[in-house]
Amino acid sequence: MHIVVHKTKCQGHARCWAQAPNIFKLDDEGYVLPGDINVAQEDELLASRAVRSCPESALEIDRT
Ligand code: F3S
Structure with missing residues (x-):
């Protein structure tokens, strides 16, 4: 799988x-x-788990 990073949503929480x-x-x-x-x-x-931990939904799983 890969993860799409929505950079503009990231607020630097660093939970990922x-x-x-x-x-x-x-x-x-x-x-x-x-x-x-x-x-x-x-x-x-x-x-x-790391993707789900982002409070800004800045990370998205893509299983295609
Ligand atoms: Fe940014 Fe979310 Fe990580 S806000 S630093 S992508 S936990």
Whole structure:
């Protein structure tokens, strides 16, 4: 699967990074970096939790 990052919705809560620092990268101000993220199959559960943890709905799972 991959994750679509809606960069304009990110408010820098950093919960995604706290849950999965190997998957989500933040810039110097604590905002998630833009660009789709490919997630390895073994990391999908962790990534899904991190996506749900974002209070701004800035992250979206795309399973296509
Ligand atoms: Fe941004 Fe949400 Fe992560 S607001 S830093 S995408 S928890």
